[in-house]
Amino acid sequence: MRQLLTEIRIAGFGGQGVILAAAVIGKAAALFEGGYATMTQSFGPEARGGSSSAQVILSSEPILYPYVAHPDVLVVMSQEAATRFAPELKPGGILITERELVRVDNYPPGVRVYGVPATRLAEELGRKVVLNIVMTGFFGAITGLLEAESLRRAVADSVPPAMQKLNLQAFEKGYEYGSNLMLQMGANGNGNGDPVLALESA
Amino acid sequence: MHADPKGVLTGVHFLDGDHACCEGTLAAGARFSAGYPITPSTEVVERFASRIPTVGGIFIQMEDELAASIAIQGAVWGGAKAFTVTSGPGFSLMMEHLGYAAMTETPCVFVNVQRGGPSTGLPTLPAQADMMQARWGSHGDYGIIALCPNSPQECFDLTVTAFNLAEEFRVPVMMMLDECVGHMTEKVVIPEAERIQVTPRRYTKRQPADFRLYEPLADQVPDMVRAGEGYRFHVTGLTHDDRGYPSMNVETQDRHVRRLQDKLKPLANGRALSETENLEDAEVVVVSYGITSRVAQRALQLARQQGIRAGKFRLISAWPFPEARIAELAGRVKAFVVPELNLGQMVHEVARAAAGKAKVMPVTHAGGGVHPPETILNAIVEAVR
Structure with a gap:
């Protein structure tokens, strides 16, 4: 049976673009795929360097309860976020990490872990700041929750015109890395190479 | 009449409640805001401050909430639609001037994005604990209107409604958001300007010689004037007669204060929003x-x-x-x-x-x-x- 409601948490340091990554995902679902999306966020009093976490719920029905307790998908960009949130994942859920910033060993049974060197890929584009969009592209390829095209439109819609090209490149970097990883895992018998979740559109 | 297209950001957006509320103020025709930013309401005025130069209007970051809540009332008597934005601690400081708006029948909007209290409480977390303060927070007897949106879409829609009710009944209207709704991001549809109804200010059609500032009409609400158009008028927080002049006796007090409550009766039941x-x-x-x-x-x-x-x-x-x-x-x-x-x-x-x-x-x-x-x-x- 296809999933009707998917709960996602994205977490990292303040300044890494956690909220923007969540907004892109929510926007892709709510504006470009006709579904429902609710994003909430929590942050410390600091503007930079503190912890930052956003929650997005995607659904084919109106969303009533706005918070996420046990996400289906967790995206972490800092060790602190991983340590804090990985144990809360739903058993069998998906854990997506910034592979070079995060080491995880404590998560519920059946969780599948996928890593991407997002900071390094962003640096290859000359701007570390787009690591959040690299993560978003990777998220798109791994989860298959949303059409790549909807996510691209949401990226373009969420950044200033002068930054669109760079951000779309960052998205492609992450998406390509994720697609290749899924293919490899399929070839190694670790999976069938298909994206691991599917959201029924409304 | 319909909204001025200059202030209406028609389209489908992914906005949080605070930002949607700001778009509601602009669509409703607000062209003046004064505020003293406070979490979790800051985004409303932050957006207003960045949007208003292109729409045409004024935002002033004031020295405190007392100043913010009275500056908007000066703007209203000068002809603008105006509002201020705050959260618990600031709402407490605004109570004196909330009473002034009620007493002088100054149509304006107070946005309160509620957080945990009392005092500094929980700046980044939700509560709904200012509901009685919204009703009874200022001294004396008066009536107010308070609206409670439960989504970013409603933060837009009900903000427009808040301004319309403020103009119709000449009362301060409270937009009682909470941190959760204010910081929650969802799809928000902003219609075309011609599909948004806005209530114009009830300016008198009488000549200056025949006009009495606080003479109630059939709906118990008096008409207004705009400063600088030849009408001499006096606005005071003292108990005042139909001319607007202080009249501190039992009869005037009784008539005036009862009317401040009674004029809202239609909204209590028949027109209550639910x-x-x-x-x-x-x-x-x-x-x-x-x-x-x-x-x-x-x-x-x-x-x-x-x-x-x-x-x-x-x-x-x-x-x-x-x-x-x-x-x-x-x-x-x-x-x-x-x-x-x-x-x-x-x-x-x-x-x-x-x-x-x-x-x-x-x-x-x-x-x-x-x-x-x-x-x-x-x-x-x-x-x-």
Whole structure:
């Protein structure tokens, strides 16, 4: 049976673009795929360097309860976020990490872990700041929750015109890395190479 | 009349409640805001400050909330539609001038994005504990209107409504958001300007010689004038007669203060804004508002699945309180369940209106989060037992 409601948490340091990554995902679902999306966020009093976490719920029905307790998908960009949130994942859920910033060993049974060197890929584009969009592209390829095209439109819609090209490149970097990883895992018998979740559109 | 297209950001957006509220002020025609930014309401004025130069208007970051809440009233008498934005600690400081707006019948909007209190409390977390303060926070007797949106879309829609009601009844209108709704991001559809109704200011058509500043019309509301158009007028917080001059005696006080409450009667019941569901066969009714009404909706679904005849009464206009409607329901239901993010505020109004004819059960929460739906469900189950 296809999933009707998917709960996602994205977490990292303040300044890494956690909220923007969540907004892109929510926007892709709510504006470009006709579904429902609710994003909430929590942050410390600091503007930079503190912890930052956003929650997005995607659904084919109106969303009533706005918070996420046990996400289906967790995206972490800092060790602190991983340590804090990985144990809360739903058993069998998906854990997506910034592979070079995060080491995880404590998560519920059946969780599948996928890593991407997002900071390094962003640096290859000359701007570390787009690591959040690299993560978003990777998220798109791994989860298959949303059409790549909807996510691209949401990226373009969420950044200033002068930054669109760079951000779309960052998205492609992450998406390509994720697609290749899924293919490899399929070839190694670790999976069938298909994206691991599917959201029924409304 | 319809909205001025200059202020209307027509389109489909992904906005949080604070930003949507700001777009509501612009669509409603607000061209002046004064504020002293405070979490979790800052985004409303932050957006206004960046949008207003292109729309044409003024934002002033004031020295404090007292100044902000009176600057907007100067702007209103100068002809602008105006509002201020705050949260708990700032709302407390604004109470003096909220009373001034009520007394002088200055149409304006106060946006309060509620956070946990008392005092500094929980700056980044939700509560609904300013509901009684919104009604009774300033000294003396007066009436106000308070609206409670439960989504970013409603933060837009109801902000427009808030300005319209302020103009129609000449009262300060409170937009009672909570941190959760203010910081929650969802799809927001902003229609074309010609599809947004805005209520123009009720300017008098009389000549200066025939005009009396506080002479009530048939709806108990007086018409206004704009400064600088030849009308001599005097606006004072002292008790004043129909001419607007201080008249401090029992008769004037009685007539004026009663009218400040009575002019809102149509809104108390007939025109009260609410959302109801399954009231026909309900044996228990959940009365809720703001973010809690969404969580309560989930609890209602679960209750119905268990075969409990549970109905919904969502307060959209919490003040004036829809007393007659609750009283009518009290005659035919077993119980009311009233969840709110405080230790019991609107529940007292429900109990007062129910007048002992139905059980009234509060579901309290000190703030900082929302109720788990199961907690409200348990109260529903308990109520019908």
